Amino acid sequence: MALPLQSVLRNRLLTALDPEAFGRLAPALEPVPLPLHEVLIAPRQPITQAYFVEDGIVSLVADTREGRIEIGLTGREGFVGVPLALGTESTPHTAIVQAGGQALRIAADALHEALDVSAGLRRVLGRYVQSLIVQVGQTVYANADLTVEARLARWILMTHDRLEQDELPLTHEVLSKMLGVRRPTVTMATHALEGAGMIRARRGRITVIDRVKLEDLAGAIYGGAGV
Structure with missing residues (x-):
């Protein structure tokens, strides 16, 4: 399988990486479709893959007694599988495709290996984790006020x-x-x-x-x- 070219990618995290950091990820990145309504991460199940969204939208959904409510969105500005970057293996939330598109998928083990050795990758993914935390916090405030x-x-x-x-x-x-x-x-x-x-x-x-x-x-x- 040909390696993805960083210069033609649309995911902002991957394009923001320095060449060394991207080079550590590239061999493990696999292009995959994001079919509408596909569940990428199920709640309280081991997360085996992360997804760098190239096109489309993935919703982060919380299950409540009143039903499902969306708490966050990820598009080409981010990646799905944030718990992996935080050292955890599961989440209580569901990640589901809201608008179909494409992504680059990477196995959890390969992402962990790259994070262990690349400060540049940790820095870029950490910035996105922070932005997602802010987004979820703003959603809580919006729902209340x-x-x-x-x-x-x-x-x-x-x-x-x-x-x-x-x-x-x-x-x-x-x-x-x-x-x-x-x-x-x-x-x-x-x-x-x-x-x-x-x-x-x-x-x-x-x-x-x-x-x-x-x-x-x-x-x-x-x-x-x-x-």
């Missing part, structure tokens, strides 16, 4: 950042998990944003019409997708 409409605007912006296209594959089922609310509440919030000229909603799709208005509604808690 923002209106449903503002929370919806924030998730739409986060999806927009990662897919880099105006038409987003967001169904009411996905939105209800994002917001932790029932579908009728999603419908009302979607209608509110559409009525304000921020989005256009069609079956299974939301099109961003006015990003500036969405940012104003979401406020400072939104944050970007940087690493």
